[in-house]
Structure formats: C-alpha cells, structure tokens
Amino acid sequence: MDLNLLASRLDNIQPFHVMELSKMAAELERQGRSIIHMNIGEPDFTAPAPVLEAATRAMASGRLQYTAATGIPQLREAISQHYRAVYGLDVAPSRIIVTAGASGALLLACAALVSPGSEVLMPDPSYPCNRHFVAAFEGRARMIASGPEARFQLTEAMVREHWNEHTRGVLLASPSNPTGTSIPHEELRRIVGAVREHGGYTIVDEIYQGLSYEGEPFSALSAGEDVIVINSFSKYFNMTGWRLGWLVVPPEMVRAVEKLAQNLFICASSIAQYAGVACFTPEAIAIFEERKEEFRRRRDYIVPALRDLGFSVPVTPDGAFYVYADCSALADDADKLTLRMLNEAGVSLTPGLDFGPYTAKNYIRVSYATSMENLREAVSRLQRFFGKG
Template sequence: MLLPLLTDPGQGWLLPDPGYPSYRHFVSAFGCDVQTLPVDAAHHFQPTPSQIQEAWRSNTKACLLATPSNPAGTCIQSDVFGEIAGVVSDKRGHLIVDEIYQGVSPEGEPLPTMLSKTDDAFIVNSFSKYFGMTGWRLGWLIVPDQAVDPLIRIAQNLFICPSVVAQAAAVAAFREEAIEEADRRSLDLAQKRRLMSEGLEAIGFTIPANPDGAFYLFAEVPEGAPEAETFCHQALQQVGVAMTPGIDFGDNGTERFVRISCAQPTSALLDALQRLRGLAA
C-alpha cells in the first residue's frame, strides 16, 4: 500500500542488505529501484545516519528500515532514530519503519520506536508476531494525517477490508488475558534465544551481533564448514535441521551466515543443537 502511495515507478528505495527479502521483491515488482544499504555486525546490522545520507541518490524517494531487524533481530537505538529521521526529512524523502517485532523483547519491555522521534514516519506493524496470529494476514499502519484518506482509497481497491473473523480475533487479542499471554510468550522466546545462542557458540558458531528482539539468531557457520547454502543443505538432508542461508537476505557478506528461528519448543531446540553438534564436528 505504501509503494503506490509514496512513489512512482523508477524512483528509488533504500533497503538494508542483509534484510527481509520480500522488501526488495515488493519494490522491484512495483517498478522501483532497489538501492541497498550494506550493513554489518560492526554497526549491529543497522544503517547509520551518515550511510543513509551518502547513499541517497537523485532518484531516491524512500528509506525502508526494520527494527528489530530480520534476519539479525537488532534494533536501531533511540538516539539514532532522530538523526535518521532528520536525514530523510532533509532529503524530502519518506521514512518507512517496519516494527513488526515490537514487543518481542528480552525483558518484555517496549523496544525503541520511531514514533518517539517523529510524526512524519510511516510505521508498519502486524498481529502475526507479538500476538502470535501468523496466517491471519492482519496488520496496521501508523501514518501522517494527510496520508490517511489516500490509503483508504488504495485499500478499497486492493482488498476492501480484512475478513470479519480476522477483525474479531484482533479485537480479542487486546484483552488483558491475551496481552498477558503474549508477554509470557515473548519472555519464553527470549529464553529460547539465549539457550540457542549459548548452544550454538559452544559448537563453533559465531554470533557477532546479539539480537535485541524478535526470535532469530544470525550466526556465522563454524570455521572449516562449507559456505552457508551448502551447510544448510547438509543440515537438512543429513541431520534434519532446517535453517535459512544468509544469501536469502542479501549479498553483503552473507555467504557464511545462517538465520536460525528459536520459535520451536525447547525440546526441539535442544535436539537441533545435538544434531548440529555432530554435523559441525
């Protein structure tokens, strides 16, 4: 919805690399120019304000960021939000921030949000992560006042409205008991993430940037192991453990990285560690 609202075909979007792969597919499908921002562990897999400033081209129209990020689960820090918003504003561009993992945090505390620094950003969120409603395909946007009516017109032509069942489920998700359950799940995911982080490092993986939220680990495969795509294939075929190779998320130094989801039951995660121990030996 934001692509047709904010840009025309041929205009550019700045996207982190590595980053969620569907971003670049959405941008390309609309005929816009994917302009990558190489990010790495040295900067917590998040772009810096100066990097955005230098990467902005004559046809750049928007910058799309995610906090916590996918695949690394790292956050843009609160003090940096204001600087990034200032850079994009000075360029007369649009800032879009995907905060879909907001709430899925180590201590159940709110994570930094761009809303604390600017009213001009477009914030994307969903019921699928914190509320555990994956598959219901229901989310929301927080946008500047002047964007509301145009977005309503776009929505009416794309899907009219979510199903009544999905809307009723979303309303129920805001009940006190549902929020308490979502908070318990977030704490449980944080414990599983710590368990997997310690277990992976014990068998030779390296996690160069500890996640701030979400439920992923972006880990470098053990020294002596093949590159990540081959390693993932071996893990699946030989020991039955599924991981995502880093190259799915971009080309910037991802050849030896894998993304690991920690959302399975603890028993399954411990079993996966034991199986990977044999593969990594």
C-alpha cells in the first residue's frame, strides 16, 4: 500500500510510549527475566462473582443481540441511581449514554463537539489519548503547563489566560492519569463557570472518580447540567477487558450523540451491559469498596517508599492508582532512567514522555495497581539499583 494514501491527521498522533515499554518488558519475560509491571493502569483485580454470574445468566438466556445505541434501560437506570446514592445528584437516565469503554465515550464527545481547527485546553501532563482524540477530529489540543503548585491540573486562572478566539472547550480529568490528583471541587466549579462565560464546553473524565481517597464523593455534574462527564467500568469496577463505559450529556445533546453511536459502533457489548447492571448491587459495591481500601493501603506504602529511594513526590495522589514522581535528583533523563530500571532492575515504570513535554524529562508515573508483594519486591530491587539496599 502507498503510505501517501494515509490521512494527514495521523501525523498529529504519536505512539503510546507505555505500550512500547510493555512490549519490551514482555520480550524480557520471554527471555526468562522476572519483571514487575508498574507501568500499566490496569487493576490487578478482575470482575467479582456477582458480575460474572450476571454475564453467565445473560449468555444462558440468549440475550446476545444488539441493544439500543444508548444502552439497555436497566443499566442506564442503575447508573442514574448510583449518582443519586453516592453523589446526591439527580441525573436522568435519558442523559446517560452507555459506550464501548471510556474511549468510546470520549470518541462520541469529540465527534460531537470538536470542529476542525478548534482548540481544546487541557493540562500538561495529561493522558495522551485525550489529546489524540481531539487530533483525530482535526482539532488542536492546547496543552497548558501545570506543575505541582496547581496539582498538575488546570485552574480557572489558566483557562481565562489561555482562552482565545479559537478555543471551544476544556478537557479535564479528575482524578488524573498520570498524577492521581484531583481538581479541588470549588476550583472545578470556577473553571466550569469561566468556560460557560465564554460559551464553551467542559468535558470531565471521571473514570477514576470511584477511586478517590480523600473528602466526600464528588462529581463534576454538580457544577451544572451543561457539564459533559465520561466514566468507565474499567477502574473502580475492575472490568478493563469488558469495554464498557458511559457518557453523561446535556439533554439537548442526547439525540446528536445517539446518532453518532448508531453509526460509529451500533452499541456496547450486550453481555457486558447485562453484567454491568450487577456492579451496582450491594454485594458488588461492598467488594469494590474493599478493593478501594486495598488501593489506598498500597498508596500509603509506595509514596513514602519512593521518597526514601530519592524520588520527590511533590503532590501526594488523592485518587486513581498512580504516583507522579520527580526523578531529577536521581537522573537527568526520565526516559533513560526507566529503560535502565527495566533492564537492570526488572521494574517497569512509565516516563513522563507520554503525558506531555512539560514534565517529560523529570517525571515518571508509578502504577500501584499490583499486589503489595510485588510493590515490596519492586522497592527492594530499586534499593539495590540505586545502591540503597
């Protein structure tokens, strides 16, 4: 095939570096090396028994056909009830679009809102796929440098400073990948207000919202019905491979998003949807909350351990299962350091390269979505690597 036939938009989409590292780690394992994976954002827990049993019942009953593009009514109602029970919010089921993972939700949001040449503001660092979805629809992700003093997040002041005639909206994540930090609730409301004044849209990725460890449960939906929220069953609900998520949109946007869903992927997996309903049962929620506490325990171990190794953790993460650690006291290039730690210590971590240029050289992302046994072994290996063991 003539590569000149490929669309020019591909020039604005870079490879996902963490996946390249994963391939390198897998090759070392094939060679017989022991590798501890702290690079991938995937819970080591899997779907609990109530969810598996619901999927089995769905398959046995033959409910394997296409569903409505917006999702089965039972699941949309269950999500709506979840917002009421956990966040005290009345979110009509009609505003909830069930999607093929959070990626499907972000695809629909960007397809509906991003016009060619328009700008979307987001913090640097950010999850790389967010800016690539914007680029896929020929928009421009404008990355705003954000350091630890702002919790690696956008602020109202940043939004007001950087908004221009090309800006149409903001794309946030709270808690964030790669930093595990959340936007303070009142600051988020102020950001929404600033965007609203400019007639723009606010998209908030809340896929780690269930894994928030500090303060009262909060959703950006409390800032107004015009806020667009993305969520997923992958993280808190431990269903990464099931490819199930949802999107909450303003009432006037529902029909446009439904039309896009009908054409882009017809519907989310029917089996995953019926299984997803069981996530909201008391029995399942109790399991997820126990697992959340285990993630908190791991965080409380790994953050001081990293500091003892010589990393700086300027902001203790309050959510997700990541630590964003400054390695500048240990090396002058985070990418080279992670390669050395992989090859010499057998510990796979992610350099800041994926998440934007501002922190690329000095930061690494540490995922603690692995067992305490693995975390302790990783720390022991890194102690020897840095000559501290």
